Amino acid sequence: MDFRLNEEQLAFQKHCRAFAVEVMRPAAAEYDRTQAVPYDIVKKAREWGLQGLETIQKMGSDPDGLYSVIYSEELHYGCAGLALAISGSSLAAAGIASSGTPEQIARWVPECFGLGDEIKFGAYAVTEPSARSDVRSLRTTAKRDGDEWVLNGTKVFISNGGIADVHVVVATVDPELGHRGHASFIVTKDTPGFRQGKKEDKLGIRASQTTELILEDCRIPLDQLLGGVEKLDKKLERARSGQRSGASGALATFEITRPFVGASALGIAQAAFDWTLDFLEGVEDEAGPVLDQQRVQQVIADVATEIEAARLLVWRAAWMGRNGVPMTGGQGSMSKLKAGDVAMWATTTLMDLVGPEASLADHPLEKFFRDAKIYQIFEGTAQVQRLVVSRMQVAEHRGRKTVDDETAAAAQEGVGSIVGDAAQAVA
Numbered sequence: 253m254d255f256r257l258n259e260e261q262l263a264f265q266k267h268c269r270a271f272a273v274e275v276m277r278p279a280a281a282e283y284d285r286t287q288a289v290p291y292d293i294v295k296k297a298r299e300w301g302l303q304g305l306e307t308i309q310k311m312g313s314d315p316d317g318l319y320s321v322i323y324s325e326e327l328h329y330g331c332a333g334l335a336l337a338i339s340g341s342s343l344a345a346a347g348i349a350s351s352g353t354p355e356q357i358a359r360w361v362p363e364c365f366g367l368g369d370e371i372k373f374g375a376y377a378v379t380e381p382s383a384r385s386d387v388r389s390l391r392t393t394a395k396r397d398g399d400e401w402v403l404n405g406t407k408v409f410i411s412n413g414g415i416a417d418v419h420v421v422v423a424t425v426d427p428e429l430g431h432r433g434h435a436s437f438i439v440t441k442d443t444p445g446f447r448q449g450k451k452e453d454k455l456g457i458r459a460s461q462t463t464e465l466i467l468e469d470c471r472i473p474l475d476q477l478l479g480g481v482e483k484l485d486k487k488l489e490r491a492r493s494g495q496r497s498g499a500s501g502a503l504a505t506f507e508i509t510r511p512f513v514g515a516s517a518l519g520i521a522q523a524a525f526d527w528t529l530d531f532l533e534g535v536e537d538e539a540g541p542v543l544d545q546q547r548v549q550q551v552i553a554d555v556a557t558e559i560e561a562a563r564l565l566v567w568r569a570a571w572m573g574r575n576g577v578p579m580t581g582g583q584g585s586m587s588k589l590k591a592g593d594v595a596m597w598a599t600t601t602l603m604d605l606v607g608p609e610a611s612l613a614d615h616p617l618e619k620f621f622r623d624a625k626i627y628q629i630f631e632g633t634a635q636v637q638r639l640v641v642s643r644m645q646v647a648e649h650r651g652r653k654t655v656d657d658e659t660a661a662a663a664q665e666g667v668g669s670i671v672g673d674a675a676q677a678v679a
């Protein structure tokens with residue numbers, strides 16, 4: 253076992269950190285204030301080789317599986333909102349890659365990024381006002397009408413909503429079948445009947461646009477059903493005849509992808525930690541330099557230890573996923589759960605340590621604190637991660653090596669599916 257990064261990994265980490273510090277940090281406060289779409293930063297990320305199709309391909313080239321988590325952590329070290337604006341399109345691309353036919357992948361994945369200098373965006377739309385953590389109750393419908401699908405419904409909290417060129421929309425073709433009646437469709441931004449709804453004014457990750465999406469008699473060609481009609485018909489037939497689909501790949505897929513989300517949270521925690529040490533350097537009170545005081549050292553040690561523990565979980569899960577080691581104990585979900593909780597706890601704890609200055613917009617710590625919260629909410633909430641880990645631990649304890657469909661469906665709650673698909677593509 254060797255925990256050291258190799259030369260290529262170290263060079264990649266350094267490159268990502270340079271982009272985070274030199275390009276993202278100086279722009280972060282302004283985009284956080286205005287919530288404008290950071291086209292210029294996304295374009296720069298492309299120029300630095302940190303955005304687009306080639307970047308995704310690079311992630312898969314590391315046999316240790318660490319490029320992806322290094323990338324996520326370092327870009328989030330710069331600014332979580334900008335990082336999501338840069339990397340968010342990969343969710344749609346991954347959804348296409350995991351469900352589409354080879355022809356659909358070749359046609360639509362490049363449309364999520366644009367080629368050469370052209371910048372395009374993708375969005376992945378699952379969440380609805382009445383289908384949140386429990387995606388089994390999706391109400392957006394897709395009905396076949398001759399050579400077209402007709403989609404109706406409202407999606408909420410969609411990253412890249414309103415700016416995406418390509419949207420992967422998950423809808424139900426048979427509500428009675430629950431999650432087994434779902435299918436994914438490609439909807440392009442200029443489709444009649446498709447429009448952006450409310451743009452959300454958020455607590456954190458404000459450089460990443462989040463909106464409602466509204467579909468009203470939105471007609472799309474038949475071939476924009478991902479995977480094709482024949483495959484869908486077979487799936488529906490199996491579900492209607494009550495056949496089980498065997499051990500679900502979904503649960504395994506989410507395990508593979510959750511470490512990337514955990515790594516994002518880690519980037520925020522590490523940024524908050526580093527900023528705090530810099531800020532406290534040279535600060536003195538009546539007891540002397542604060543960094544020499546034992547009460548302060550207790551806190552610094554705890555925060556550093558928690559961050560390191562979360563990073564070890566994230567790296568281990570990333571390595572397991574890349575090397576096909578089954579995460580039957582929920583190791584992927586554990587890493588996201590731990591890193592999300594650590595980011596929220598660390599930013600809160602460091603604010604307490606710094607004192608009132610920490611809450612001022614003059615310093616980035618209050619922004620790190622605001623940005624951290626989302627990592628306990630999206631891509632499967634912390635509570636949902638706990639359900640998944642608990643169920644997998646119990647199943648493993650009982651000696652089962654696979655979990656049944658019902659458990660897998662529970663694990664799909666929330667937008668975990670987005671990350672699952674993303675990892676699938678990256679892997």
Ligand SMILES: Cc1cc2nc3c(=O)[nH]c(=O)nc-3n(C[C@H](O)[C@H](O)[C@H](O)COP(=O)(O)OP(=O)(O)OC[C@H]3O[C@@H](n4cnc5c(N)ncnc54)[C@H](O)[C@@H]3O)c2cc1C
Pocket residue numbers: 376377378379384385386408409410411412454457462626629630631632633634635636639665666667668670
């Ligand atoms: C900024 C942002 C960006 C997003 N981007 C996207 C996107 O691009 N695409 C997309 O489809 N969605 C997106 N989402 C939606 C996101 O994935 C959902 O917020 C997520 O599914 C969780 O749903 P919820 O927050 O509505 O929680 P709810 O499902 O409403 O749950 C409320 C609370 O109850 C808890 N809870 C629910 N069920 C249980 C249970 N069984 N046991 C214990 N506790 C439970 C939850 O953990 C949560 O704390 C985004 C959300 C945000 C805020």
